[in-house]
Amino acid sequence: GLDAYREIIRRGARVLKDGAWLVTEIGYDQRDRVSELLKDHGFTDLIHRKDLGNRDRAIAARKI
Numbered sequence: 001g002l003d004a005y006r007e008i009i010r011r012g013a014r015v016l017k018d019g020a021w022l023v024t025e026i027g028y029d030q031r032d033r034v035s036e037l038l039k040d041h042g043f044t045d046l047i048h049r050k051d052l053g054n055r056d057r058a059i060a061a062r063k064i
Contacts, residue, residue: 005034013041016063028055035059 005024012022022043026034028051035046043061051057 002030002033002037005030005037009034009037009041009043013043013063018063020063021060022063023058023060025058026056028057031056031059 005026008024009022016022022038024034031048035048038046038059038061042064044064045062047060048056049058049060
């Protein structure tokens, strides 16, 4: 599920300073949904990384 991501992103949007990065590991099939949550909470400059098996594995986003 996405409940943990919702909480992490919500808290990050509240406590991180502008310009700070939030980086989190994701499941191989969660890239689009977690990206939308980040954008919905005002994060930009999303960067996605894959693991050695070429599966989506991490997202970094900057708070504005």
